[in-house]
Amino acid sequence: MEATGSMNSFDHTAPFEDSLLADLTAPQREAVLHTEGPLLVLAAAGSGKTRVITRRIAHLVHIGVPAWSVLALTFTNKASGEMRHRVQSLLGDGRQTRGLTVSTFHALCARLLRKYAEVAALPGLKPDFAIYDTNDQMSLLKRVIADLSLSTSNWPPRSVLSAISNAKNELLTAEMFAARGTDFYSRSIAKIYTAYERGLRTAGAVDFDDLLLLTATMLERSSEVREDCHRRWQYLLIDEYQDTNRAQFKIASLLIGMPESTPDDGPLGGLTRGPNVCVVGDPDQAIYGWRGADISNILDFERNYPGAHVVTLGENFRSTAPILGAADALIRNNKRRKHKDLFTSRDGGDKPVVVTTRDEQHEAALVTDLLRKVRHEAQEPIGWRDMAVFYRTNSLSRVMEDALRTAGIPYTIARGTSFFEREEVRNALSYLRVVANAADDVSLSRIVNMPTRGIGGTSIDHVRAWTSERGLPLLEGMRHAGEVPDISARARTSMGAFIEMVDHWTGAGSFMGAKVSSSLSELVERVIRESGLESHYLALSKAGKSEADLERPENLAELVSSARQFENEFDPDSDPASFPGPEAAAQGRLAPVPPLLAMLRAYLESVALVADADAVDPEQGSVTLMTLHAAKGLEFKVVAVIGLEEGLLPHSRAQNSDAELEEERRLLFVGITRAMEHLQISSSRYRTIRGVPERTISSRFLEELPREHVTFSEQADPYRDSDPFGDDFGDDAAGAARPSSDRRFVSPTRSASGVGNLATGSRVRHPQFGDGVVVTVTGGMGARATVKFASVGTKTLVLQYARLAVLD
DNA sequence: TAACAGGCAGTTTTT
């Protein structure tokens, strides 16, 4: 109503426009109507963000902006799917949305790279690259580390991978990384990084991070590509901007035509108004810093885009006042943020409750009590589907599951093992990847002896030695098994049979001829059957050892039908590589590809870029259990957050810096703001961690919740609370950054070798490592301590064996 | 080559 002031830049008052704006608040409207120049929308939790974004796109199209010149980027397929869907339903499914690009960052990058790889001449990158996921990355990395004769215990693939990933997110190529590191550690990482890159390229593959890094590089180097993109996209919109990393920032800058800029240059050149870039996000919900997301991108938006308009959406349409009050009070403890006044018109409502329980069983019981109570007592009955339990780590789900099961409450766990991650599905896909790309050594290694066919590790090692000398793919080596030395006759025969099988599928690489499958689904089916996977998993499921085994044959069948579905919906015209825009450069430069192979590649790409097939939507009547990370973007009438203890939330691995600590706080903030009506937060006095019951310290975040909005309830037995018997409970789960007044001691009866009073913060001396400070202690049998030594860094020691002397 | 036992480490995970 009052928003007319900001509406005067144009004078559309058609009925359609009215309906686009009618039910919006003034700030929401402002965000929708600000179309030209940079715009930052700070969208608080539950403030109607998606609505604003979709209306804004619809509005752009309505005032005459061609849909094909609008590019909307999201992080998840779910978000892009929803956005596309909602825009379409606003505009009708007609021509209006033709060419509108709504995509994830990664999918966009994949399409740009495929289209322009040859134009931009990126070294070693072929347009038909495969996309490696974390699993593939790990396999490759292990190989690389072994090839460099480094040990995987000194160089754990997981941490090396995260170092490489961080580097890529920061736009550091292997060469740059090598150039800047001088110490032993980073020089070694650089070596591994370089070899890893070489491995990827020779396998004709890129990893997820490469999609971003290579796209940024390509856009930077090739003015041709850049200009193509500029001609195509005039309006850029980025969702969840607080989660962008440096590479994504760079890509956005280059796409939108910030002249020759890098993030460091700050202000852009002589543009009068600045680019039409709209970013939407909430710094208070930035929870992916550990994955390279850089909260500075959103905090510094106004500095990077001078003249940016800022709209704050602070009104919350989700939660009751006390819940919002608790969330607000908590998040105010963060320093690095942009404050937003959070408010709601939903007055009244129950206060959130903070309970302290005896142990995790007790905690779980109180959660089930809450769920049952709320279900029956509410004036409007609340269904199980409107309830959720959140926790910091997946390991906390187990006790909760037990309690729900015994209470007879239906639940579903939203967890990572999605369809395409299952072992049997991954194996089938690896076969298909070998079919699509004979150079894919990682996929080949995975399945060459799966099911076992007498081609063991040593034989493969011999072939690998032979091929790496000649720069050939592994599969080529197997083809020439006769020339490879030291291979047993049996293995040689098996390899011959394997090659014959693959050639059968690919028509010896031609993908044509009578013996080749006529359709994708037929190919998938054949591969599963003829590879022996089908009978292998059938036998396994007959044996009926585990629950998972029973499902595997079904999952393989499911894969076939997913291929069939893809095939039916596949529309070559909407192929990512074709632009409906006004340009046609670079089109038709690629060599013609057999249709089946093209289809297979498109299918494999879609599979690689779609992580969770079983999306996290609250299903038919069951309570949802999930991590706090997974909860982002969802809402439930009833929410319980469990495990509010030092070491758990904030997590013990996230207490090294204020930045990490603030992210932990945001995690709780996200959890709280999911709740619409009822919220219970709990901590437990004792918790069994890895089989050892441990005394806990309640989370510092609980003290930050305001008494006026929150009810505190002590449910732990008072007499057990004081723990006068010196029961054999070990030390706390946490400790690290806790003030020294909160030190907890390992009980003397449990500690070995005379380190009875070892506490976090103690200074100790080790016969070999010298002096150090105790960072964490775990009690019980085989008690361990993490000690930070001045000379050799942090080590975890088993107290029984490490002859530690306490210094003070 | 393949099955098995023992040792060791152990957040979160949009693509």
Add this chain to the structure above:
DNA sequence: CTGCCTGTTA
């Protein structure tokens, strides 16, 4: 208490 990796044995 788990799951994963390594090294051993049949």
